[in-house]
Amino acid sequence: MTESAADLVRADGRTPDQLREVVIERGWSAHAEGSALISFGRTKVLCTASFTNGVPRWMNGSGKGWVTAEYSMLPRSTNTRNDRESVKGRIGGRTHEISRLIGRSLRAVVDTKGLGENTIQIDCDVLQADGGTRTAAITGAYVALADAIEWARGRKFVGQKAKPLIDTVAAVSVGIIDGTPMLDLAYVEDVRAETDMNVVATGRGLFVEVQGTAEGAPFDRRELDSLLDLALAGTADLTRIQLAALAAQGE
Amino acid sequence: MTESAADLVRADGRTPDQLREVVIERGWSAHAEGSALISFGRTKVLCTASFTNGVPRWMNGSGKGWVTAEYSMLPRSTNTRNDRESVKGRIGGRTHEISRLIGRSLRAVVDTKGLGENTIQIDCDVLQADGGTRTAAITGAYVALADAIEWARGRKFVGQKAKPLIDTVAAVSVGIIDGTPMLDLAYVEDVRAETDMNVVATGRGLFVEVQGTAEGAPFDRRELDSLLDLALAGTADLTRIQLAALAAQGE
């Protein structure tokens, strides 16, 4: 992005390449084997990791574990209330899509052999939404997952030398607004973005998922490149925040 | 209860007639017109009140408002994970039952004429469960409801002199454990109780709902009476806590 773009000030006072304040409250849940309440600004997502011995029947005897995820929004997490999917009796396409994305993102850094025949079920429930709920969910879910694995190691469900986690993973949204690429869009920015992209990357800076969508006009290769640059800088910041949270004394 | 019973000490150090620590965080939600995060010990329920102009079609022109409620538990709010009702595609009987109970309890203290043709939708989502989720939900929902009505009054959706709330309402569980009536059961107590009762009462000490169930052996009239005594003392305490929360400077 140009110098002038970097000097732009956003509605909440951030520069275009700045994350919102990110807070990770590890061990929020008294019950879950791993948990994190993560905030990206006003976006708040409760991530829990539930560990169980055994795997789905079709994986029995494979020697491999399984990690899966479900995403959901509380009905009044948003500006206006949405009907519950449990009341509607069916899960919407967007929910399905994000649940699958979270699961794939986490599995990309898991060595399922190292996990052994155990299952970790991640739940990401959006308590308050202000843009970037799926990226906050992935970033928080990684922390919950890491804690659940340590919990399991403590109980010897996972070997002392096993390394089920081969890397870290975090995610961030980027978008082009009035021609300027911006990092970590809040809701008011998200609805104005011409192009919207979610990038999931590992701590080593490799891509796990790149999902770019032209909301307004289609975008060219140069715009795509600038968004990818911005996103990788953002996920690098998020990685540092994740590692700091995990380094802090656990609950 | 006998002197000796009152001296009993429970697993968490309480006396039989003592509530767990109750904390009400008003205005938790940045979006909802009224909200409260309520804790009864480790039980945490997020209550939001969503105000909308207008009523369901069958009430059009009645001059009356409508208050309704939905209850739900996060999948890992409990000790072991439960499948989401949205994924199962149907709402279970227990969820239905509690949603209906919360709605009835609130409507018992609402003058729907005073509310005008407006709807308030209450959502009670259990973030963490340790017994008494329905009673915490009702107690917190009243606070969210009161705040939403004040919000509406501020925007003149409700008349300045209208008094849509004719009383306060709170709820508590009571039960008989090893022959001793006890107040506000935690989960480990709930599963041991021979008789389990939820009482919803107004600030004036009148009953809105009395739901007693023999979990083990049927109970006699004397036991019923001692439980009712205990419950009314508990709801009186809860009323004081509600009023203190509402008296504090709002968000």
Added chain:
Amino acid sequence: MTESAADLVRADGRTPDQLREVVIERGWSAHAEGSALISFGRTKVLCTASFTNGVPRWMNGSGKGWVTAEYSMLPRSTNTRNDRESVKGRIGGRTHEISRLIGRSLRAVVDTKGLGENTIQIDCDVLQADGGTRTAAITGAYVALADAIEWARGRKFVGQKAKPLIDTVAAVSVGIIDGTPMLDLAYVEDVRAETDMNVVATGRGLFVEVQGTAEGAPFDRRELDSLLDLALAGTADLTRIQLAALAAQGE
């Protein structure tokens, strides 16, 4: 209740403390192991008890039996037709609630050890509704249950000395109308009641369930007491009618 209240005459000619005519037709069904068509006035409920060897998987090897119940109303059992829940594709909250109530009420008088690893499924289908369908259902279901257990004893599925039934159980509604407590409300009374209570009690006069709801204004302790008195007198009458039906020569 006061002398004068007891002298009141209701729309159908009853005194406040009088049941409607109760008729129990045992063995109505040619197929079910136990069955009763019960009438509380114009309310008619067909109760069947289906006996099967074995229990749900999670009870295998427990040495205990299982009793469960489902309640439903025919679409035109009511004054105006209701859509079928099978057509709507989901069971409503009220249906769920009553099914669970019936099941709990029956299990309160069953010694599941005495039943052995057998399952009894109760079905209560309301053929015609005029208030009190859930209380008629419970009262009739007990008769069907007792007959199914005798059927099973005859085939040696239940031991000759086993006593799976430890008491009888019956239920009745009570309510306060124009300030007067009344027993066994017909539909026109039910809609006018300020307070509505359903009481399930055993033949020995112990409570199994007490469910009181303020439909209009909340109620005080004295009103609650008078309703409980009335209800226990009613369930005592119902117990006599059940025992007489069971004493009569079976079909």
Added chain:
Amino acid sequence: MTESAADLVRADGRTPDQLREVVIERGWSAHAEGSALISFGRTKVLCTASFTNGVPRWMNGSGKGWVTAEYSMLPRSTNTRNDRESVKGRIGGRTHEISRLIGRSLRAVVDTKGLGENTIQIDCDVLQADGGTRTAAITGAYVALADAIEWARGRKFVGQKAKPLIDTVAAVSVGIIDGTPMLDLAYVEDVRAETDMNVVATGRGLFVEVQGTAEGAPFDRRELDSLLDLALAGTADLTRIQLAALAAQGE
């Protein structure tokens, strides 16, 4: 059928061309505008007709009425209990098929112009099943329909000179068992039948529906002809029974 076949005696003592005892109890329901509890032997079906002013939106202004039907079986109407379709959350193919058959059969004798813009909803609920539930349902539904139309005429919802019913309609099953065509199969006969046919015919002896199915071996033209003969004799008998019931003083 041959002389010798006509002399055969069936398990319940009938000759091959004999109906079971048919009983029609008109006005069984205190609520419905028309109703009949019909028995074909042990098969018992409660048929109600619910009259409402107005038609589905797509028929508004057509000047025509609408008649539709739903069929269902109580869970223990059968020899072994079936799960409720409301609990399963979906209606089975058989239920759909029979509901549609009943609706078509009744509409075949209704002049919808004569009915005016009114809707009659027929419900046929099988209380006890012993073969022939769909044919009993159609036969009883006609009586309920006729009574609902007379009810509507009495309230002037239908014109005094209008003739919404242009004929009567009844239905019977026939089948070939051990080579012998038989009328009105009971359940034990139905399961043994090589060919099974349901015939719906008007009082004038015209066919409304002919549904023949080879359960075992395919059937030839001669067999088909003998079944049609038997069925038309059966529906003629049923027509007489319907007319006698309708001629009797109504409740």
Added chain:
Amino acid sequence: MTESAADLVRADGRTPDQLREVVIERGWSAHAEGSALISFGRTKVLCTASFTNGVPRWMNGSGKGWVTAEYSMLPRSTNTRNDRESVKGRIGGRTHEISRLIGRSLRAVVDTKGLGENTIQIDCDVLQADGGTRTAAITGAYVALADAIEWARGRKFVGQKAKPLIDTVAAVSVGIIDGTPMLDLAYVEDVRAETDMNVVATGRGLFVEVQGTAEGAPFDRRELDSLLDLALAGTADLTRIQLAALAAQGE
């Protein structure tokens, strides 16, 4: 039919007793064990037969195989688009009815002992509809079924001497339009028909299913007879076309 009727010319130039052009494209699918894309004029149905070893649990050890079928229409196979049943979340009565009809029709010519404990699942998906979709489906499904059985014989899943197919089966619609019986109705004819009948018959000329419905006025015995004559001539023609297709060099 009279001489003059036979001389009538239909909208598409056919005589009353003439089939539309029938084309069977065997082996259309690269994946299915048997398949046929069948056209009856503009009606096009893709029929696939999926062979799997094993049978549903309730048939284990019976030594018998299982054949079942599902029918569906693409949303824009029809003149105006229909909502997808997957989106509506439930299968309609018509779809259920036709799926069951196809399954029964095929099973009528299958010796399940000869098939061994194997399952063949037939899928009939209507790509384009112009009347007669169920009859085209049955006719095409037989070809797919026959090919799947040959495929299984080639892999020795079915014995070399086993004859799982004891006859062929085909289906055709007939109807009375303006008093004239006509064969194989196109959609514009179908909607005008007073009586509509679908006949399923074997190659030997025996009936498997006869389903006649009075769409307008009820029909008499003479009309029924003329329709049956016409239908048997039609299924005989279809049998020849099936055999020719099966005799042609396979894919």
Added chain:
Amino acid sequence: MTESAADLVRADGRTPDQLREVVIERGWSAHAEGSALISFGRTKVLCTASFTNGVPRWMNGSGKGWVTAEYSMLPRSTNTRNDRESVKGRIGGRTHEISRLIGRSLRAVVDTKGLGENTIQIDCDVLQADGGTRTAAITGAYVALADAIEWARGRKFVGQKAKPLIDTVAAVSVGIIDGTPMLDLAYVEDVRAETDMNVVATGRGLFVEVQGTAEGAPFDRRELDSLLDLALAGTADLTRIQLAALAAQGE
């Protein structure tokens, strides 16, 4: 990609940068306003465009049109049969995700003002699947959409000068297999790919969607760049094929 990579020969004889044979059969459907049966090798998708006047209620009066899409697979379009989503009663996450992708992709090239208040519903039904079904669906759907708009222009539902289509759109999959980027993956290649990307681009070479997923190991920026190069060359080829099909004399 390197010289040597370009010389690699794939299982089906293609070079890494070569599309499978693409065939577009315009006007396949006799009913739809626009339609195309498109093949990418053995992958065959039937795309129909259904035009209706009017828009969903929430768009009334906006002066804008609406384009939406649904994707589905026939149960035996795949190598082994999948259960129908209509039978399961719910749509899976993958189906939802692809339906949404197709809709977004088409809307990216539609000027909804130019379309006027009309709706075009696209249906993409996979008749046979061999990898790349979503990309074939998008590519074929564009042709069906273009034809439906011309149909509407011919009937003056769309203005003679209106240009509802502002560009063309096509899609292709790319992936890295054994380290080599490859275009338009067949199923056997898709399951082996370490990274899998679907790219939707306009005829002018702009991106509409970029969805890259690390199936095996995460990917770096250089790999991402090479996949994007390959994809844009592929969509350029597809654009030429679309334009040639649309230039050919219509049906």
